[in-house]
Amino acid sequence: MKTDHHASKTVITFGTFDVFHIGHLNILQRASTLGGRLVVGISSDALNIEKKQRAPVYSQQERMAIVSQIKGVSEVFLEESLEAKAGYLRQYQAQILVMGDDWKGRFDHFSDLCEVVYFARTPSVSTTSIIEVVKAIT
Template sequence: MSRLVGYVPGAYDLFHIGHLNILKRARQECDHLIAGVVTDEVLEKVKGRPPIVPLAERLAIVGGMSCVDEVVTDLSSDKLVMWRRLHFDVLFKGDDWKGTPKGDRLESSMAEVGARVVYFPYTVHTSSTALRQLISG
């Protein structure tokens, strides 16, 4: 019997309830959950700014969660890079990606290697971006 391996990539900057929700929900959907914490460099390239919490601390926070079986450093915004390294069966994302060009590209690239994308409800009222705006006031 094979186990279902799930992967949840994310920045996990300013860890909040939305991060907790997606990790707990993903854990219910697979036998082994891997959380990928994106590097500071990739985050800066994708979001145009560095994270507030450095990578080592984000790895420690996410890796300390009981719902996470394994934590890894995510080295690329291209999730095929991580699939080649981890060979997960399903990738979990917030549904803010669903139906968008980046979500469509993600689904297509995962389908090429036999993995699927599962979306969970995005926590609209709390996000790292919103928290960052409150902090910088």
């Protein structure tokens, strides 16, 4: 049960959320327990190509539609630049930034804007590994 103190907090997280899987669901559900409002920045197709050197399987519109329907998610927006994260934190008045622990330490410099929390990733699941398995069996 969320306390009133929790209910007033805005939590934000960022990701590609391509080929939606249990790891994605776990981080969104856990993040939503930290506050009353969960805002999710979905990496744009162009940003994903820049970060991972490949286009996402699902388009940014499809990924935004999927994540927006997850229980606990209050709002989604398109993250178009990694350099704009501080601006997104301010724009959405985030009190807590949640990221997977594969990013541990990489967002600590935002601790002057909000609390930074890293959650352990769900073991043995990633979009990249799912795509590799699918490629191998087709």
